[in-house]
Amino acid sequence: MSEQLDVRPAVQAETVLDIDDLEVSFATDAGEVRAVRGVSLDVKAGEVVAVVGESGSGKTVTAKTILGLLPETATSSGAVVIKGQNVVSISAAKLRELRGRDVAMVFQEPSTALNPVFTVGWQIMEGIRAHRARGGGGQQGHRVGRKEARARAIEALRKVGIPDPEKRVDYYPHQFSGGQKQRVVIAAALALDPELIVADEPTTALDVTVQAEILELLRDLRDLYGTSIVLITHNMGVVADLADRVVVMYQGEVVEEAPVRKLFAEPREDYTRRLLAAVPHLGRDSASEGVAERLHQGGEVLVEAEGLEIVYPGRLGSPAFRAVEGVSFTVSAGEVFGLVGESGSGKTTIGRTIAGLNRATGGSLKVLGHEMVGFRERSFRPLRKEIGFVFQDPAASFNPQLTIGECVAEPLVVHLRLQPAQLRRRVAELLESVQLPASYASRYPHELSGGQRQRASLARALALEPRLLVADEPTSALDVSVQAKVLELFREIQAELGFAALFISHDLAVVDQLSHWVGVLYKGRLVEQGIGSRVMNDPQDAYTKRLIASLPVPDPVQQAERRKAHRALLGG
Amino acid sequence: MTTQTLPQLERREPLWRRLPVLSHLRNSVGLQRGMLIAGLVLTAIFLLMALLAPLVAPYGFSQISDASGDFPTQDPPSAQHIWGTTVGGFDVFSRVVWGAQTAVLVIVVAVALSIFAGVALGLASGYIGGWLDRVLVVVADAVYAFPSLLVAIVMSIVISHGQSSLWGGILAAAISITVVFIPQYFRVVRAEAIRLKAEPFVESAKVLGASSWRIMARHIFRNATRSIPLIFTLNASEAILTLAGLGFLGFGIEPTSAAEWGFDLNKAISDVTAGIWWTGVFPGLAIVLTVLGLTLVGESMNDLADSRLRTRGRSRKQRTTTARTSDSVAPAAHAVPGVAAGAEASTGQEGGQA
16 A cells, blocks of 8 residues: 555645546437446546446546547536636637647557558657647747657657657557557647546457556656646556556446555445456456366367468568468367467467368368368368357347348358247247347347347357357457356356357456467467466466566455566566 | 536437438528428429329320220310320320339339349448459449440340230339349448458457358448439439430330339420420420439438538527537446537547557
């Protein structure tokens, strides 16, 4: 606790942002929707306030209101006061002056927040020069020349830790990696030294190891420059790592507000408690707790990869891309094999190849005894009923024109000849097995929530009682509380039906909760595999160590220690 | 989580409210609604004129005399012939009305033929891909490269050898228009099919082991053809213009087989210098208003179908549509579709990505 007190600024710090009774509503086809209802919060100088909530809680809308970025269909009332000016009722010219100088924004997806046809230096300078002629601000009418703007852009890039900023200021966005791009976005936000930065899911699009670096950078901004940050996120680990104070939102209202340690230690509201309970926590609730030896080894080997190689042919003039190289593993009957890795590690490619959606180009991959290298659709088709596949995005994996019942019945129609009555009965059974009422069969996919759709997707994958299920990031598009329920269901059904599963995810904690045996992929290579709990607690490979150390756990006290260990790991 | 789980009253809209034009009409407000209604009214007049031609028109399209003797020629508008008569003694009003019938027939035949061929070719080309796709695209591009009226002229010569009966003329015109339009439907459907091919729901059908035929018919077809009503209205107006162009150039339908606006315009050229305005103005107006009506409908549908272009009314009434349901609510609760869309669109995807 004492450490935290050192970091925090004086208690009487001035208020940088004061939101009072904010109401925002949208005009939609279905009438008026009130997205934010009477939200009040304030941010002190040098403070990181996290606004957390699930999708639709109104947290992003609140963030956008701070910069006056709401679309035309929105109407807002209440007060958002920055430096004595109410953003809600301010004129467009005043608002423009305020943006960048007093408050700046960091967006979720760095690759779309930067314009690909201009150099990053130009984009940072654009903000600096936009404020040059307007007097009265921090610059007292002083004109910022091209040279000075450039110098300040270089300075901003240096601040965010871009190496060699004098040269890289003239680089284009595609010449930076994802994490560096987010650094550039932060540099652009910092260029005019605003006192407040609104960061909307700043690390959601990034890999865990990169996320750790960006969180480190944001923390430095607060500690070194006293910048206040409003952090919008759904990730409780990020909150635990960075925030000083937390505001929990639900359905457009503030449910609870508390300092971070107090919130995690003793949440007051029921909703907060349930939200925290649903967050997967690395090292808790592991599926392979206390397991000393690999399970299910007596059974039939369903998937056997031996030096597997998957190459995407290059476009004209560019070399072929090796997505997967020399990967060997087996999945036996009844076993849940968890495949973790960051984006681009080849985990999805392997899953798709097992399902026959991609082609294996080298080595050997036997799926249910069928060699997948150079496979022909015709000879593989009979085996398809033995394989179920659950896709990442439940919204996109259903044909929007068909009812849920028709979608779930699809595998039965393709492979079996059933009477319509039998078909209906089977669909009802399947829906009930994934805890959906049978009456949902007559609904259309858009009429279900994300979690319900993913259940239906599971029902479809299990319709033919497959021996192997491939689940590609099945919960990454879902909110945590929904994810927890879907994972629980998955676990129950797997235990009951005993199918083998290849569970693919970027989330270590989720993989650990489900898998008996875990493989870690890095740049197309399987760097480590072993019993889930052992890999998580005692990683052997250098990359796995870094990956696990980077993962923020949803517990501020524990995370502070992990952070030190992480620094030591990177330093040593 | 939610205490107020509102019972959802009507879960699914009745069929008639989901029909293309009607649903668009319900969703529109202000100027967009005005444009759509103006277009619908013009189009309705056109269709009614075609349907009720035998009742509306006082004379037949090729009638030059009645019980009281031959019609006068180039007679200015009068009680007998409200829009006057032509140099050949035809009643202008009657021919304009009958002309609507010809136009509707040509549109229906031309668009029906080109939709079937275009959609089928587009689906096959987009989904199967490979050499079939390449060949079809080259052919479609070649057809595109010709001026459409030139193709239409060539086709009408090939099909009817320049002669014309009612159906011969209509078919010649319709088929020549078809040839020009197939590439349009082909391109739209092909582009959609290529996009849909990579959608997870098509891949999930593939993983299930569904045949290509089944995937195309059940999963791609229904999703790829959503923009067809829109192209249909826009093409219908173009079909009228092509038909009128053909008629104007003399490749149309003889006045004794059917009434055709373009042909009448052609015959009115020499009247203009003599100060005889009625033979040209009325068929011309008929073409302009019909095309305008169809284009207005098409353009409004285009704007209304695109949520970024659609204007929405700002209701001052406080409606209680805010009840959101999530997975953790009792299963009896329903997801409220469109309601969350506004809020969620700006929230973006919040889930992590691979």
